[in-house]
Amino acid sequence: MVDAERPRKRDRIKTYVTVPLSVRTSDLPRRAGSAVVMLAISGTALWLGGIVWTLFVAAVAIGVYFEWSVLVLLFREKGTRRNLWRVFGAIYCAIGAAVLIALRDSQAGIFSVLMLLGAVIGTDVFAYFSGRTFGGPKIAPRISPSKTWAGLIGGAFGASLVMWLLIVTMGEGNRVYIDWTVGGVLALLAAGSATAIVAQAGDFFESWMKRRAGVKDSGRLLPGHGGLFDRVDGLLSVSIAIGAVFMISRVIGAS
DSSP, X not given: OOOTTSOOGGGXXXXXXXXXXXHHTTTHHHHHHHHHHHHXXXXXXXXXXXXXXXXXXXXXXXXXXXXXXXXXXXXXXXXXXXXXXXXXXXXXXHHHHHHHHHHHHSSSTHHHHHHHHHHHHHHHHHXXXXXXXXXXXXXXXXXOTTOBHHHHHHHHHHXXXXXXXXXXXXXXXXXXXXXXXXXXXXXXXXXXXXXXXXXXHHHHHHHHHHHHXXXXXXXXXXXXXXXXXXXXXXXXXXXXXXXXXXXXXXXXXXX
């Protein structure tokens, strides 16, 4: 017998609760502490350069590939498909590492690596705060429920801001200057936006892999951040994109 006083499912009113910003950012102290340690280690390796930077990048790439392999083992694919995923992961990590090593050895050296790292970090930080502050529509809730359009816009602004700060402080010594015309400002914003989009794409790709594997994080090495892959997913995708642009430009220039 149906209770007439009980509201039907379609007539029930959904209640939405606004989560305070302090709760949404409760993991910030732990994330910040881990970030400081990571920046200190990577910054020292970058400053020393040479074999130290090469070994550091190689160690991170190997760690990321290990986490990649663990995720693949949790996929449903077996046999050849699983091996193809492993091969693709090795190529993916190797290209990203090679680009980072090549940038440090280039004429711009530290400046070029800082531009890349700074833009990706600016994307992550500003996307984190703007996404949690403003919320709003999700980009791809089935893949990564926490990523919003507000976060992506904030990330694009953050990448552009960090790139501008680096050019202002270090650009003159590396023959890089800000063109304050409308075209120059738009070019800077376009570079920041492209970095944010590619970095977020790398983040989504890793999130998609984790969903297929049925895990929340790629590892537990970094408190508040998860694993190495969780931390450098955006950096890897941007590095690979830079490598692709460089190769295409070389081919076009040679033709």
